[in-house]
Amino acid sequence: xxxxxxxxxxxxxxxxxxxxxxxxxxxIGYLAPEIKVPDDFVEIxxxxxxxxxVVPGFIDSHVHILGGGGEGSYKTRTPEIQxxxxxTAGVTTVIGCLGTDGTTRSMxxxxxxxxxxxxxxITTYIYTGSxxxxxxxxxxxxxxxxxLIDKIIGVGEIALSDHxxxxxxxxxxxxxxxxxxxxxxxxxxxGIINIHVGDGQRKLxxxxxxxxxxxxxxxxxxxxxxxxxxxxxxxxxxxxxxxGFVDLTSSIDSTVSGSALSCSxxxxxxxxxxxxxxxxxxxxxxxxxxxxxxxxxxFLGLGVGKLDSLFAEVRKSVNxxxxxxxxxxxxxxxxxxxxxxxxxxxxxxxxxxADLVLLxxxxxxxxxxxxxxxVMIQNKEIKVKGTFQ
Ligand code: FWO
Ligand code: ZN
Numbered sequence: 001x002x003x004x005x006x007x008x009x010x011x012x013x014x015x016x017x018x019x020x021x022x023x024x025x026x027x028i029g030y031l032a033p034e035i036k037v038p039d040d041f042v043e044i045x046x047x048x049x050x051x052x053x054v055v056p057g058f059i060d061s062h063v064h065i066l067g068g069g070g071e072g073s074y075k076t077r078t079p080e081i082q083x084x085x086x087x088t089a090g091v092t093t094v095i096g097c098l099g100t101d102g103t104t105r106s107m108x109x110x111x112x113x114x115x116x117x118x119x120x121x122i123t124t125y126i127y128t129g130s131x132x133x134x135x136x137x138x139x140x141x142x143x144x145x146x147x148l149i150d151k152i153i154g155v156g157e158i159a160l161s162d163h164x165x166x167x168x169x170x171x172x173x174x175x176x177x178x179x180x181x182x183x184x185x186x187x188x189x190x191g192i193i194n195i196h197v198g199d200g201q202r203k204l205x206x207x208x209x210x211x212x213x214x215x216x217x218x219x220x221x222x223x224x225x226x227x228x229x230x231x232x233x234x235x236x237x238x239x240x241x242x243x244g245f246v247d248l249t250s251s252i253d254s255t256v257s258g259s260a261l262s263c264s265x266x267x268x269x270x271x272x273x274x275x276x277x278x279x280x281x282x283x284x285x286x287x288x289x290x291x292x293x294x295x296x297x298x299f300l301g302l303g304v305g306k307l308d309s310l311f312a313e314v315r316k317s318v319n320x321x322x323x324x325x326x327x328x329x330x331x332x333x334x335x336x337x338x339x340x341x342x343x344x345x346x347x348x349x350x351x352x353x354a355d356l357v358l359l360x361x362x363x364x365x366x367x368x369x370x371x372x373x374x375v376m377i378q379n380k381e382i383k384v385k386g387t388f389q
Contacts, residue, residue, distance in 0.1 A: 162198020
């Protein structure tokens with residue numbers, strides 16, 4: 001029930017200095033320069049965070065928790081995620097999605113997997129739909145899904161500018177965005193549309209047209225994979241400078257496409273181009289497939305997205321790109337929490353959920369992970385495994 005994290009340097013993600021942090025149940029109870037425990041007090045677990053940094057648990061806004069893939073036929077359908085793939089990466093909140101295959105991966109099983117992960121100890125949400133338009137929902141209607149199914153916080157990942165998209169029209173997309181927005185308004189949720197942007201020439205044109213010809217605000221969209229090639233990345237900078245949110249995929253590396261940028265390089269270049277860090281997020285595309293096609297669209301092979309790339313790219317942003325930790329942390333904590341309206345997540349403040357990661361001060365290695373007040377990983381040792389692990 002009570003855990004006291006002593007002597008840690010707190011990043012909330014802004015630097016809060018050295019403080020003691022008392023966890024009460026699944027909430028952050030108190031933050032104070034020093035919290036003393038009376039001798040005859042009730043049982044309190046004390047965690048020594050000397051020489052450690054205490055940061056908010058990471059939010060991964062795009063994870064194929066059910067598995068994805070299949071672009072090289074049935075044998076290439078990627079495996080389902082396991083709890084410790086998530087917790088060892090410091091991630092305490094995931095948003096699950098379906099991808100190319102919205103037939104053998106169903107909304108029903110996505111919801112069940114999200115609920116299963118929640119029973120195993122982390123916080124989960126899902127997007128309704130998959131690459132394809134018309135969007136497959138649970139209730140038969142996007143707006144109803146958002147209003148009636150607690151875990152559904154938006155629509156995604158809808159594919160655009162990709163030879164694997166369903167070639168939706170701008171009209172189709174505007175109606176999906178409208179349904180997601182109103183469903184969000186009526187349920188107190190973000191109603192975000194998570195857009196998969198492919199390597200196609202149209203890049204973010206669809207979104208630009210909707211934003212300029214309808215009442216739907218730019219903040220309704222979270223386009224991802226923006227770092228997959230140089231042309232799209234440049235379009236992403238212009239889009240973000242107009243106030244749009246852009247999500248960079250941490251599983252992307254140069255094997256994906258010659259001109260792909262890593263998240264850490266992308267973050268550095270976006271900041272240098274004058275994009276506000278508050279408009280940028282990273283997500284892993286964990287357990288999704290990373291297929292490679294030749295210029296004729298022939299399948300060449302595929303890898304599997306890895307969740308641990310998420311913080312690895314934040315660490316590189318600090319160690320290789322010289323971005324201050326308090327800034328770099330934002331892209332996987334307070335930014336996704338704000339954009340996705342996850343009110344209890346992403347920051348270290350009293351009464352927020354007790355999702356915390358303890359990092360080794362000098363190397364920024366993940367040492368301890370606490371989800372909703374429960375120690376999942378302690379001093380790099382797995383304390384809680386998934387049901388079948
Ligand atoms: C990206 C998920 C892609 C699945 O373009 O969209 O395929 O359904 O599992 N992954 N198709 C990966 C690139 C950003 C490298 C997905 C995947
Ligand atoms: Zn995608």
